[in-house]
Amino acid sequence: MAWLPITLPVPVVTIGLLVASNVFMTFAWYGHLKFKAAPLVTVILASWGIALFEYLLQVPANRIGHGHFSAAELKTIQEVITLVVFAAFSVTYLKESLGWNHAVGFALIGLGAFFIFHRWN
Template identity: 50%
Template sequence: MFYRTVLLLVCSNVFMTLAWYHHLKNENWPLWKAIILSWLIAFFEYSLAVPANRLGQQTGANLFQLKITQEVITLGVFTIYAVAFANNAFHWKYLVSFALLLGAVYFVFADIK
């Protein structure tokens, strides 16, 4: 059932990434307009993130596991956005950073006593 949490977090992070970064493509917008649009988009992000975390906790995940999962998903969604839509170059050092984060995922879910 944890896959439902992951799916909701992926969808949530698509909205979050748009809310946080898409307005940068329209730098001529007044700041107030970017803020209002970002908050409107963030409503949908929260509408998915809150149930994702509740569902994740109900399936047995603890808060650390939920947070690390959310961060890895955030970086994955952000990477796709940054490269495909914002035309930022991808550098090998980002792969190294992501590998270290996957290490964090391993340790947070590992049954080490």
């Protein structure tokens, strides 16, 4: 991590990069839904362009985080971040509401994350 001007803990760097990468990926996957009149090939190319930035953040996040976190833990962190970013994106950008059923589903996924991170003896 010589490219960082200060030394930050691995979890902070990893999670920060995963959050930033997920913002890009959410826009790549769902941002085009507000532009339904745009040709499909255009939105595919735009999505690929946006996804490039996601990969520029995601790959270093996983490389930096692996060792401190297991691969399963990294994936779980990513999925929890995905839900949080998507929920915020859905409500603020797409103007879609989330209901109780979404909250229950997200809570169950959170429970799954608990089982991944809990150290069983």
